[in-house]
Amino acid sequence: MVILLPYEPLSPIRWHNGQVELIDQTRLPGELVVIRPRTVEEMWDAIKRLKVRGAPAIGIAAAFGLYLAVRDSRAASRAEFESELKKAANYLTTSRPTAVNLFWALRRVEAAVADAPTDNVAALKEIVLREALTIRDEDEATCRAIGHNGAPLLEELEAVLTHCNAGTLATARYGTALAPVYYLASRGKLLKVFADETRPLLQGARLTAWELHQAGIPVTLITDNMAAAVMSKGLVQAVIVGADRIAANGDVANKIGTYGLAVLAKEHCLPFYVAAPASTFDLSLKSGEEIPIEERDAAEVTHFGLKPIAPAGIDVFNPAFDVTPNRYVTAIITEKGIIRPPYQENIPRVLQGINFNGA
Numbered sequence: 001m002v003i004l005l006p007y008e009p010l011s012p013i014r015w016h017n018g019q020v021e022l023i024d025q026t027r028l029p030g031e032l033v034v035i036r037p038r039t040v041e042e043m044w045d046a047i048k049r050l051k052v053r054g055a056p057a058i059g060i061a062a063a064f065g066l067y068l069a070v071r072d073s074r075a076a077s078r079a080e081f082e083s084e085l086k087k088a089a090n091y092l093t094t095s096r097p098t099a100v101n102l103f104w105a106l107r108r109v110e111a112a113v114a115d116a117p118t119d120n121v122a123a124l125k126e127i128v129l130r131e132a133l134t135i136r137d138e139d140e141a142t143c144r145a146i147g148h149n150g151a152p153l154l155e156e157l158e159a160v161l162t163h164c165n166a167g168t169l170a171t172a173r174y175g176t177a178l179a180p181v182y183y184l185a186s187r188g189k190l191l192k193v194f195a196d197e198t199r200p201l202l203q204g205a206r207l208t209a210w211e212l213h214q215a216g217i218p219v220t221l222i223t224d225n226m227a228a229a230v231m232s233k234g235l236v237q238a239v240i241v242g243a244d245r246i247a248a249n250g251d252v253a254n255k256i257g258t259y260g261l262a263v264l265a266k267e268h269c270l271p272f273y274v275a276a277p278a279s280t281f282d283l284s285l286k287s288g289e290e291i292p293i294e295e296r297d298a299a300e301v302t303h304f305g306l307k308p309i310a311p312a313g314i315d316v317f318n319p320a321f322d323v324t325p326n327r328y329v330t331a332i333i334t335e336k337g338i339i340r341p342p343y344q345e346n347i348p349r350v351l352q353g354i355n356f357n358g359a
Contacts, residue, residue, distance in 0.1 A: 009168035009175075009182065009215060011140070013052060013060050015133055020064045024051045025169060029210040040069035040088050047095040047102070050201065054170020055244045055280055056139050059101030062092045063132035066109050070125055078119040085113060085128070097292045098253055098321050099244040100282045105135055139172035142277045145335035146176055147183030150240075150275055153331070153338070154180050157237040159192035161227060164255035165207040166242025166275065176242040176275040178212070180333070185217055192218040194236055198255060199224055200300045200318065224257055231268040239265045243276040243332075250326030250343025251288025252276075256319055262328035271330040278334055278351050288323035296320050 012023040019036045026049065027033040035051060037043040043065035046052050052061045069088030075081035089106040096102060112131040113124055154160060166177035174182050181191050193212055198204035205221055212219040222230060230236055239261055245253040252258070252274050265272040285291060298316035302308060310316075332339040332347075339350045 009173055009211065011173045012054075012057055012169045013064070013136065013172065015064070015129075015136070020061075020068065022046055022052050022061065023169065025053055025207060026051050028169075028206050037065070037068065040065050040091065043068055044092055044095045047092070053203070054165060055099035055101040055242070056143075056171040056176070056277060057169070058096060058099050059105035059279065060132070060136045060139060060172060062095075062102045063105040063109050063135045065092050066106065067125070067129045067132050070128055073121065073125065075121050078121070078124065081121050081124050082110075082113060085110060096294055098294045099280075101244075101277075101279050104279045108135065136172050139277065140174065142335040143171050143174035143176060143179045144183075146275050146277065146333055147174055147179030147181075149335070149338055150180035150273070150333040151183045151187075153271070153273060153333070154191055154238065154240070155184055155189055157191060159194060159236045161194045161196070161230060161236040161239045161261070162208060163196045163204060163239075163241050163258055163261055164198045165203040165211075167208055167211050169207050169211055170242060176277065176333075177240045177273075178208070179275060180240070181212075181217060182215070185215070190216075190218060192220065194220050194222055194230055196222060196224050196227060196257065196261070198257065203255070227261055228264050228268075231264055231270060236270070238271045238273060240273040240275060243274050243280050244321055245285075245291050246274070246276060246281045246332065246347075247285040247288050247291060248281075248283045248344065248347065249287045250329055250332065250339075250341070250347060251291070252324045252326070252329060252332075253288060253291045253293070253321045254324065256322050259322040259324045259328075262324045266328055272324075272328055273331055273333060274324075274329055275333040278336060281347065281351065283348070288325065291321075291323055293322070294320040 014021050021034050024033040024035045109131045116127050162177050167175035195204045195208040209219050209221045243252045243254050262272045296318050301316045301318050302310040326343050337350050339346050
């Protein structure tokens with residue numbers, strides 16, 4: 001039986017009436033605000049300030065950012081146009097360093113232009129826009145496939161725990177970690193989700209809890225330090241998270257706190273699943289030790305909103321991500337299928353034919 005959810009998950013990023021539209025995720029859950037970046041600088045700011053976030057959504061936003069950069073280009077030649085495109089791509093890479101989807105999407109757009117059999121600048125602009133739209137549409141299809149592939153792992157469970165936001169707000173639609181949850185719900189199986197609040201920016205509380213509640217999926221919000229108690233009481237039967245970059249050996253970079261959850265899951269004999277598209281894999285990196293980890297402003301830790309909660313001038317360590325060693329990962333769910341250990345062998349086997357250079 002197929003049922004309709006009371007709420008069809010929104011797309012956090014779309015092209016509408018000749019403009020890029022983003023849900024400003026810094027305003028949720030209090031306000032649902034749509035912003036329309038008009039320049040590459042405004043898109044850089046939206047990515048940097050987490051108005052758009054989530055590895056797949058960042059990649060889509062970056063691709064549209066390239067179009068914003070060249071839309072009004074007055075380049076007199078193909079070479080000049082490609083130079084402008086490269087400059088914009090290099091600029092966008094400085095927005096956030098960890099999510100590999102951003103770099104993948106930029107390379108893919110550049111490759112589409114490089115392969116175009118035309119020197120007409122107007123035609124090259126259209127190629128940039130068309131590739132950005134394709135990346136967005138493909139990501140939605142990818143998320144649907146992740147949901148389909150991951151559903152059998154969860155369909156006999158009553159509840160799962162997730163961290164940060166790897167739902168519809170982090171992708172074109174449907175999410176990665178939450179895609180199997182949405183897929184099962186559309187077929188009559190309402191899986192309960194425990195959502196970590198995800199300090200310091202509360203993506204679990206502000207975003208995951210909000211979107212699941214809107215969708216009519218049962219969700220229970222907990223603070224990050226309650227996860228062990230939830231597991232010990234048998235309230236969840238699995239943990240499922242997204243990823244921002246996955247190395248060739250299966251080490252996973254994801255929102256800070258993910259590593260701790262993986263250790264807890266192993267201690268409590270719970271499967272720990274990672275759901276991510278092929279574009280999140282970076283096979284140029286042998287292990288997670290090579291993944292660059294973004295460090296963010298100290299105020300995110302010393303303040304709760306605008307209210308200070310720590311002594312002025314205190315030293316702060318604020319990495320946005322951590323790396324979960326592959327030994328803690330039960331399986332990686334992708335649009336191409338489920339990857340299990342040994343990851344060094346099975347990642348290239350399952351993802352064979354994928355061009356990881358974005359071309």
